[in-house]
Amino acid sequence: MSRDPLIALRPREAPEVTSWGRLPMNAVRRPGAVSLDGDWRFRLPPAREGALQVDCRVRDADGALPARWYVTGEPEGHLLARDAESDRVNAEEERERPEPYGLTVRLHRADGTVADTSHHRVGFRDVEIAGRDLLNGSDHGAHHDGERTRPLIQCEYSHAMGNSNGTPADHWAIEATPGLQGGFIREFWDHGILQRVSNGRPAGRADAGLYDNAVAAPGHRWAYGGDFGETIHDGAFIADGVVFPDRTPQPVLYEHRELTAPVRIECFRHEGIVLSNHQRFRGLDWLSGEWELSLADGRTLSAPAELPDLRPGETAAVPLPFAVPRDGGEAWLTLRVSTAEDVPWAARGTEVCVPRIRLLGPAVLEDVPADRSVEVDGEGLLIHPLLTAAPALSLWRAPTDDELGGMAQRRRAGGLDSLVRKVVSVRRDGGRVTVHAEYAWTVGVVRHRQVFTPVAGGVRVDEEAELSWGSPLVERSRELGGEFEDVARVGTVFGTAPGLELLEWFGQGPWASYPDRSAGAPGHHSVLVDELFTSCLRPQASGGRHGVRRFTLSAPDATGLAVVLDEPRQVSVTRHRAQDPAAASHHGELVPLPGCVVHIDAEHRGLGTASLGPDTSPRYRIPPGVHRWSRTLRVL
The missing domain is CATH 2.70.98.10 (Beta-galactosidase; Chain A, domain 5)
Structure with missing residues (x-):
């Protein structure tokens, strides 16, 4: 049966091999791409001292790989918990029941280098993995050697549902990865619907003034699945966004703002604070700044900041704006960057980012002992007036x-x-x-x-x-x-x-x-x-x-x-x-x-x-x- 092969682009190379049956949002169709259709059979025979060996061979995969490409499998070194599904399958097949293992599958090019990797959970000696599932750890399929010809856009690297979006800095690889053009957080606007509690009806277009800073007015609430009497629903699942239903920014939007800041503090050297322009096409003339020095003893010092004339990608050192007090303890210098004039998306003075750097570490403070007793109750719990x-x-x-x-x-x-x-x-x-x-x-x-x-x-x-x-x-x-x-x-x-x-x-x-x-x-x-x-x-x-x-x-x-x-x-x-x-x-x-x-x-x-x-x-x-x-x- 003829199948239309898919191609999913990767940041560094133009891929030519892909798993079948999945079309990521960033994938494009291209005639001539090679499908990984076929059955891959892994045998895990026992070895000395109870370890496992992996014997991998392709079965019924007629022409599934480019010439001299091959697949290997390697079991993880730690046991995984056995689940009910694994026990059921093993019972039906009347096989022995080893503890489930993690199986790492690698697709190799002809020169032995690894083109792609996926991870599988296996709980029996013979493992059959369809070619379309071979690379289930990747949304992009395999790729071949060659120069990249098209960019990659991550379809979703973070999910903004509730108090979420952890590790965005770990996944923010846009600037460091060649060919990676950008990415999307799922998603922008939370889908909660303003509802009257009295009758369960949506507030409708007359809802202005019935919420403030993401909080619904008394007698109203932000409704989600199940709140309108429906019995089949997903609750609040997928009701997500980096702004609340009333467009108030969620905390993750501020986090993302700092990760994508146009101006960064790179380091503090003897000649001053090193600033960099991380924009691609413009200078810093549309921005203004203010220095702020925060000291652990409670003091905050401020001074105007004159941003250097930096073209995209350039860096420059500027003088330290303060003589840092040595008696103030830990000291952090922040550059508050805002728009210098009205722009189509923001008024003048809108804060754009707040890069910072620590100038002094914390001072060691010793508590002075007091000649009195601490009061606790019979259970050893602290008694305190507040x-x-x-x-x-x-x-x-x-x-x-x-x-x-x-x-x-x-x-x-x-x-x-x-x-x-x-x-x-x-x-x-x-x-x-x-x-x-x-x-x-x-x-x-x-x-x-x-x-x-x-x-x-x-x-x-x-x-x-x-x-x-x-x-x-x-x-x-x-x-x-x-x-x-x-x-x-x-x-x-x-x-x-x-x-x-x-x-x-x-x-x-x-x-x-x-x-x-x-x-x-x-x-x-x-x-x-x-x-x-x-x-x-x-x-x-x-x-x-x-x-x-x-x-x-x-x-x-x-x-x-x-x-x-x-x-x-x-x-x-x-x-x-x-x-x-x-x-x-x-x-x-x-x-x-x-x-x-x-x-x-x-x-x-x-x-x-x-x-x-x-x-x-x-x-x-x-x-x-x-x-x-x-x-x-x-x-x-």
């Missing part, structure tokens, strides 16, 4: 849209949302108190230690948590739907007294940020507590701030709580417990608490974009082991 809930261990966050599948189910089944604390010991040493506790969850016990030390003006809290979900707990974790790979966070949660309305912090911001989505400029930021929580279409974990060094929560009369962290941490301050968004389907169902719920995390898992894209990178996941973090609490 806390309504004592600091406790937290390992869970409300699932994001990308986590609603197996990841969230495993965490909930593991009991991460309902840890059971048992105090083991409370020991006093002068004014210092050391508390050992255990937090039980379904697959194990987390050992937790808190040391409360009185210091001048407050109390220092040093914490340590030991996580483990390895053998012999691994069998129990498999019963929960797969092996536990990581948790959402390792940190502290506590509640504050009512009346604290303003959060001020030194760190990245002002928009929400996470370990794998953190391109914001460190500096001094101030946001009302009620405005910190990001109003995603469906309530979920959101509103965190990454890289926070210190923060204050204050009342209108400037009284409140000051917190100094041992190193930059992930911090979240909201009016809701972590369990509250998970139990709600719309923001109108959330009842704000009178006080604040504060999370300070030693480790916080990245967001990734796993519902329709890659999960977060391994370096943004939380492995088992011992985690330590500290902070000092003071009353303002």
Whole structure:
């Protein structure tokens, strides 16, 4: 049967070989392209010491590859969890049942170099992979040797559904990859429909004034699948965008703005700050700038910036605009770049980007011990005049849209949302108190230690948590739907007294940020507590701030709580417990608490974009082991 071959373009080469049956958005048809139609048979015979060998041969693949091209397979070095489907297939075939392995398939050119790679999960000795599925790890098919003749546009490298779009910097390869012309985030405008709660009808064209900063007015909500009485729907799935339904920018839009900034700070050298023009076709005359120096001691200095005359791709050094104070601690220099005049898409003064560079590292600050005692209750929980809930261990966050599948189910089944604390010991040493506790969850016990030390003006809290979900707990974790790979966070949660309305912090911001989505400029930021929580279409974990060094929560009369962290941490301050968004389907169902719920995390898992894209990178996941973090609490 004649088949119309497809060709999918790659950045560095013009491809000539492609898998069959898939037409990526960036693919074009071209007569004469070679299809990979055919059956590929891999045999995994046992070898010495229980290892596997791979014997690969092509069967019924008449002319499937160019001359002297060949395919190899290699099993991964680690076992993969067996699933029900694998067991069913093996039972039907009456084959022996080895543990499933990862199989890496490589397509080689005639000279032995690798043209393309894909990864497969196999659970039996004989593996048959159709040619059209050979390269399932690639959206582009294989490619041949030769000069590139056409550009590549990534059809989708990130998915903006809910609190998502983790690791955009890791996937932003447009400037560094020859032939890669651009790419798309799925997608621009969130599809929520403004709905009247009273009758379930869309608000229609008369909806002006019924929302503000992505928040629907009382009596209204942003509706999604199932909210109009339909029984077949996808809920909030694919209701996504880098702007909210009212066109308010989501945090990821600011992140993307920094990744694509026309002006960058490359480095700081003896001759000054090195700036670069990353545009392709124009200079910097349409932009203006202002320097801002943020010091850890609370000071912020500013000065006008004269941008150099740089053609596209050029760099130049400009003098350092400040004499950096040596007594101010950590110092960050930010260049605030904005439009110098009205342009078709923005008014004069619209901020375009905020590149930054650190000039001084953090100073080592020692707390001065105080001659008094720290007060704890009978369970070893801290008693503090501004806390309504004592600091406790937290390992869970409300699932994001990308986590609603197996990841969230495993965490909930593991009991991460309902840890059971048992105090083991409370020991006093002068004014210092050391508390050992255990937090039980379904697959194990987390050992937790808190040391409360009185210091001048407050109390220092040093914490340590030991996580483990390895053998012999691994069998129990498999019963929960797969092996536990990581948790959402390792940190502290506590509640504050009512009346604290303003959060001020030194760190990245002002928009929400996470370990794998953190391109914001460190500096001094101030946001009302009620405005910190990001109003995603469906309530979920959101509103965190990454890289926070210190923060204050204050009342209108400037009284409140000051917190100094041992190193930059992930911090979240909201009016809701972590369990509250998970139990709600719309923001109108959330009842704000009178006080604040504060999370300070030693480790916080990245967001990734796993519902329709890659999960977060391994370096943004939380492995088992011992985690330590500290902070000092003071009353303002």
